[in-house]
Amino acid sequence: MNIAMDFWTWTAALLTLAILSFLWKDNPTYRAAEHLYIGVANGYSVTLIWYNVVVPNMIDPIAGAYRQVAREGMNWSVLNPFQEANFFVIIPMMVGALYITRFIPKISWMVRIPIGLTLGYYTAISIPASFEASILRQLEASIVTRAHMTMGFRPALWVFLVLIGTLSTLIYFFFSTEHRGILKPISNFGILVVMIGFGASFGLTVMARISLAIGRFVFLFKDWLGLVY
Amino acid sequence: MKRFQGTNRNKVKLKVQIPPVRSVLGLLTLLFAVSWAQAQDMDTLPAGMTGSGMDAVEVSERPEVVLNSPEITNVMDVPSDDGGMILINWKSPEGDTKPDHYILELKGPDGLWQIATRTVLTAYQVTGLPNFVPFSFRVKAVYGNEFTVSDISEEVVAKDHWVKLGKLPVFIAIFLFVVILIAFLHAARSGVDLFVRRISGLTEVENAIGRATEMGKPVLYVPGSSSIEDVATLAALNILGEVARRTVHHDVKIICPNRDPIVYTIAREIVKETYASEGRPDAFDPDSVFFMVPDQFAYAAGVDGIMVREKPATIFLMGMFWAESLIMAETGASTGAVQIAGTDAVAQLPFFITACDYTLIGEELYAASAYLSREPLLLATLKSQDYGKLIFMIIMAVFTFLALLFGLDVVSLIQVR
Amino acid sequence: MNDRTIWEKMMQVDRRVIYLIVAIVMIVPIIFPFDLPIKISKRTTLKLFNAIEKFPEQRSVFFISADLNPQDQPELYPMLVSWIRHCFHRKIKVLVMCLYPTSLGLAEQALNQVSTEFNNRASQGIGRRIVYGEDYVFLGYKPPPIVPILGLGENIFDVFPRDFYGNELKDYSTLPMMENIKNYRDMDMIGSIAANTLPVTYIAYAQARYGIAVTGGVTAVSVADFYPYLDSGQLTGMLEGMKGAAEYEGLIRETFPEEDGRRLATEGMSAQSTTHLAIILMVVLGNVCFFMQRRHESRRG
Numbered sequence: 001m002n003i004a005m006d007f008w009t010w011t012a013a014l015l016t017l018a019i020l021s022f023l024w025k026d027n028p029t030y031r032a033a034e035h036l037y038i039g040v041a042n043g044y045s046v047t048l049i050w051y052n053v054v055v056p057n058m059i060d061p062i063a064g065a066y067r068q069v070a071r072e073g074m075n076w077s078v079l080n081p082f083q084e085a086n087f088f089v090i091i092p093m094m095v096g097a098l099y100i101t102r103f104i105p106k107i108s109w110m111v112r113i114p115i116g117l118t119l120g121y122y123t124a125i126s127i128p129a130s131f132e133a134s135i136l137r138q139l140e141a142s143i144v145t146r147a148h149m150t151m152g153f154r155p156a157l158w159v160f161l162v163l164i165g166t167l168s169t170l171i172y173f174f175f176s177t178e179h180r181g182i183l184k185p186i187s188n189f190g191i192l193v194v195m196i197g198f199g200a201s202f203g204l205t206v207m208a209r210i211s212l213a214i215g216r217f218v219f220l221f222k223d224w225l226g227l228v229y
Numbered sequence: 230m231k232r233f234q235g236t237n238r239n240k241v242k243l244k245v246q247i248p249p250v251r252s253v254l255g256l257l258t259l260l261f262a263v264s265w266a267q268a269q270d271m272d273t274l275p276a277g278m279t280g281s282g283m284d285a286v287e288v289s290e291r292p293e294v295v296l297n298s299p300e301i302t303n304v305m306d307v308p309s310d311d312g313g314m315i316l317i318n319w320k321s322p323e324g325d326t327k328p329d330h331y332i333l334e335l336k337g338p339d340g341l342w343q344i345a346t347r348t349v350l351t352a353y354q355v356t357g358l359p360n361f362v363p364f365s366f367r368v369k370a371v372y373g374n375e376f377t378v379s380d381i382s383e384e385v386v387a388k389d390h391w392v393k394l395g396k397l398p399v400f401i402a403i404f405l406f407v408v409i410l411i412a413f414l415h416a417a418r419s420g421v422d423l424f425v426r427r428i429s430g431l432t433e434v435e436n437a438i439g440r441a442t443e444m445g446k447p448v449l450y451v452p453g454s455s456s457i458e459d460v461a462t463l464a465a466l467n468i469l470g471e472v473a474r475r476t477v478h479h480d481v482k483i484i485c486p487n488r489d490p491i492v493y494t495i496a497r498e499i500v501k502e503t504y505a506s507e508g509r510p511d512a513f514d515p516d517s518v519f520f521m522v523p524d525q526f527a528y529a530a531g532v533d534g535i536m537v538r539e540k541p542a543t544i545f546l547m548g549m550f551w552a553e554s555l556i557m558a559e560t561g562a563s564t565g566a567v568q569i570a571g572t573d574a575v576a577q578l579p580f581f582i583t584a585c586d587y588t589l590i591g592e593e594l595y596a597a598s599a600y601l602s603r604e605p606l607l608l609a610t611l612k613s614q615d616y617g618k619l620i621f622m623i624i625m626a627v628f629t630f631l632a633l634l635f636g637l638d639v640v641s642l643i644q645v646r
Numbered sequence: 647m648n649d650r651t652i653w654e655k656m657m658q659v660d661r662r663v664i665y666l667i668v669a670i671v672m673i674v675p676i677i678f679p680f681d682l683p684i685k686i687s688k689r690t691t692l693k694l695f696n697a698i699e700k701f702p703e704q705r706s707v708f709f710i711s712a713d714l715n716p717q718d719q720p721e722l723y724p725m726l727v728s729w730i731r732h733c734f735h736r737k738i739k740v741l742v743m744c745l746y747p748t749s750l751g752l753a754e755q756a757l758n759q760v761s762t763e764f765n766n767r768a769s770q771g772i773g774r775r776i777v778y779g780e781d782y783v784f785l786g787y788k789p790p791p792i793v794p795i796l797g798l799g800e801n802i803f804d805v806f807p808r809d810f811y812g813n814e815l816k817d818y819s820t821l822p823m824m825e826n827i828k829n830y831r832d833m834d835m836i837g838s839i840a841a842n843t844l845p846v847t848y849i850a851y852a853q854a855r856y857g858i859a860v861t862g863g864v865t866a867v868s869v870a871d872f873y874p875y876l877d878s879g880q881l882t883g884m885l886e887g888m889k890g891a892a893e894y895e896g897l898i899r900e901t902f903p904e905e906d907g908r909r910l911a912t913e914g915m916s917a918q919s920t921t922h923l924a925i926i927l928m929v930v931l932g933n934v935c936f937f938m939q940r941r942h943e944s945r946r947g
Contacts, residue, residue: 023665026530041748048747052787056807125792129850132399132645133880135621141878142625143640145632149268156268160261162877163629170622175596176615178426182253194590195582201870202579204887208721208866210921211888214672214914215720221676222913228677356831563658576867645854 002226013224016216061089142166165193264633297322298377299331299351299370304385309646312360312389318352319368319379328370328377335364336381342367358387395646405620410613417605423612425600430569430587437567438475441542447482448472449541451532451557452496453548453572454525456489461573464598465548466495468571471601472545473503477512484535485518488528493520529553533560546570546585547594550577558584571597653939657932664928671924675916682916684896687886689876691893694861694883695732697835699901703737705826707833709798710742711848712753713840718865722839723752724891724911725863728898729837730760730782735773735902739823740782741833743798743806745791745844754810757784763907772904779813779821786810795847799830799856830856835882839863843871849880863890888914 004010018033064085065078081088095117101110148159171183172190179187222228300320307314317333333345333353345355345366358364363384369376417423441448450472452465469485476483485500487493497518504513521531533556536544544561546554546568554577561568562584570581571589581588589597592614599607628639686692698708710729714722733740742757744750761776768775776782785806788794797805802824803815818825826832836858838845845862853860859882862872866887875881885891891911899905 024662045747048750048787049789052747053789122792125796126850127403128396128399129854131402132396132854133846133850133875136398136402136643136645137878137880138874139621139624140640140643140645141874143628143632144264145629145640146264146268146636149264149633153265156265157261160257163625164257167622167625170618173592174615174618175425175428175592175600175611176619177424186253191590197870198579198582201576201867202583204866204869205576205579206925207889207918207922208887210668210672210918210925211721211866211914212718213668214676214888214917214921215910217669217673217676217917218720218910218913221673228679357828575871 004224004226009224013220016220020216058089058093061085062087165190169193260630260633267633267636295324296326296370296372296375296377297324299328299368299379301366301368301379301382304366304382306385306388307354309390309393309395313356313358313387315355315358315364315366315385315387316352317355317366317368317382321351322370322377326372328372330371332369332371332376333366334369335366337364338362360389361386398643398645406613406617409616410609413609413612413616414605417609417612423608425596425608425611428589428593428597428600430571430589430593431597431600433567433569433587434472435475437543437569438472438479438481440567441476441481442479444542446542447484447539448476448543448545449532449535449539449561449566450483450485450545451547452485452487452492453546453550454488454528454553455492455549457491457495459549461547461549461594462489462492464594465571466492466499467598467602467604467607468545468547468594469496470499470503473500474507477504477507477509480512482514483517484539484541486521486528486532486535487519488521488523488525490520490523493518525551525553526556529556532557536560536564536566540564541566544568546572546581547589548572550574550581555580555584561585651939651942653935653942656935657939667924667928668921671920672917675920676914679913679916682919684889684892684912684915686893686897687890690884690886691890691897692883694885695894695897697859697861697882698729698732698736698738701736701738701834706736706738707823707827708733708738708740709830709833709836710740711745711836711838711840711844712742712756713745713749713838713842713844714752715746715748715841716752718841719752720910720914721865721888721891722841722863723756724888724895724909725885726753726756726839727760727907727910728885728891728894729839729863730756731763731902731905731907732894732898734760734764734776734781735898735905737774737781738834739827741785741827742782743785743794744787745789745794747787747789750787750810754784757782760907767904767906780823783815783821783823784810785815791844791847792851795851796855799852801829802827830858833858835859835861837861837863841865841868843868845872845881845884846875849875853880888918 004013015033015036018029021027022030061084065087068078068085069075077083078085078087080086095114098110098114101107142159142163144159144163149156168186168190170190172179172187172194174187177183299322301317302320303316303318305316307316319331321327330347330349331351332347333355334342335345335355336342346353355364355366363386365384366382368379370379413423438448450469452469453459453462455462457463473483483500485496487496500518501510501513504510522528535541536557537560541564544566546557546561547570550557550572551574554572554574558568558570558581568585569587569589570585571594572578572581573591573594575591578588578590582590595607596611598604599611624643628643631637631639701708708729710726712726714726730740732738740757742753744753761778761782764773764776767773778784785802786809788805794805806815808814809821813820815821815824830836830852836848836852838848838860840862841864845860845864848860852858860880861882862884864872864884864886866889869884869886872881872884876884885894888911892909892915895909895912899909
């Protein structure tokens, strides 16, 4: 036995035990640890965002531009958004500040301006990207060609199965027609494929959760209690 | 009394309809067999199997042989790029001796040769060049301490381009989808009856509520743990209206606990309005739809409490769920209630499928909501997704047939570069 | 209602009993570990390992987006450590960035841990010294994810004027390796370590636009989401949860005999196997109870 002497290892171990106590039942030590985690994470994020986002992207350019004006007098270059120090950032800053209008009922509609801008930006940027990466590339990969057939019997069979699985699953999720006649057994096969997928994902979830528990137990028994060398 | 528990209803019934199944299976086996046999007869690898087309060079050790020079086969500006790039291809020298590696050199307007790269491949894309400045290239093949040099290539300039032609399939796909979407939206708004098939889980809603009537027990409706921004929450609220309408008909009590204050307000309005529109405003119990608690697990614990105390005959778990999904579904199953779940959270679906009697899987939830609400926007989105899927299914099937039976290079038609 | 059958009683066993069973089968192999052969997955772990093995020495750059959080540390941290070890052994330059604030501490810890390991060995005359700025640079954190992911395709100096420690990125005397790195074109691969679908985000934005190879180190929960991208070649191999990390640790130990660092994922593998076995038995038992109970009920009518 070789118990850790480090204060922080002890803190971490005790907090781990506090969280694990939830398995027995909900209790104040669990809640204290949970709130501590949320509080620490929030505080940490706020500080980081201040120093990594607000200061370099907002305060530095404005302060720099202000210093430039004080030094050289007013000129147009401080409005150039491509220059590192500029007053131009005030405009996006004000648009962003409109988020706060949510709390003023009379002008709360203004919150739609930044939301609209962000939504528009993200939609435009994500639609082509997801069409390419998640639809067209996947479509291309599911088409079976002669090249696949030269890869050997088993790989060839797999790509064929993947194609059939994809098609029948898509047919199951096709809502514009009744599943009658030939479509019925096909869509039944489709849902079978989906269920196999869920089974696999369920197994993987179990594996992941166990890994996390093992990680904590290794910490408790090795790093904290020193029971293992 | 028969207990309703577990997975019995989710079992896939493969009700075999022999003739069509046999013909489809036969056709597929035939296609596989024919293309497999064809592939075995081919001597050479078809295009697409040779990797990138660049051959790595093996080092051999036979010094006496005459050393040949490499030959530049192609120098070109990289098409559809943002400038600054030139692609150079060359042939490895003829003869048995293969070089250790190549040195690619370039010469700009200053007239000096500079090394662009050392490589064992026979192609290279030079980057970071100024646009519209002519460059020429030569390749040195290095054999130990000796080397041979290719002829100097013609001068080529790098250009930047406005359109990336390689992305044309993406543009066509998006354009097509938007056209279909607008067409269906227009159709739905002008009152065209858009067909959406009945979702099997929904057929059971009626029976499940009927069961609650028989047992004289309430119906519990959980509209998910997420906020109103989630599509799944919207779908859950649409389904809530339909469920509430049936509870009015059957005169069953509905219980709807909420986690999100905005969702709560809307859910309450929906239930209240349904009671009014069905002519029973007096029957609406203001305490039946209520706000519970915003904390995730506290909400789950609260819902579990209702399940255990009130013993509802039917439980609906619709919308977005996270880790609390199994906590709720397990407790519900242990009370013996009929459970109908629906979510698009892929990670939670396995839990619902194992613990509930019926599960609306992913898109089925949206489809159910569009089916029940007949909302034009929802219907149009669902229909255009359906036709998008149909187009892709056709492409997949037809292209596979063409590629296998005729060996056509159809994949390149949809390839994004 | 006291005539409950054994099957019914077993199905309603207190869940704390199950927690206890799982805890025991998990803890015993942690304290008394036993060696199990770890089979290397060819199309995920080995593919990635071989891809990195093929990078030319000295001038290759592996860009790691380390987006792990404390709650997924046991699965993802060993992957990050293994990747850094592999790159340092192969003299491949490492560039690390975080997209979430809570990842910063873990990423820095991994970089410090591995460089200390190497430098300790170097002081005993084994291997080489690792120097910050020459062998690796830690860029730090920049939100929201999409901004640095797209921005690094154009110009790294616009997105990160300074590194995590406040050094000017363009100060080539402190950070000499940055002289040859401007954007994705100068990097050989992106490795995205994340508990969510960030690797797909990298495929959609960085790979689709700039054509760079992408690999992932992901938690087992999300593995199934990535298989389609693996088959289509959009992902160059990947590491699947703690098992993937253990496989990678094994490959590194095999290829670089001087490597003696702690193998966190491998330590957990025997416990993982015993717990899986226990859970499989419980699933089988649960199903047997379920069907026996149903048979019992149908007999009783």
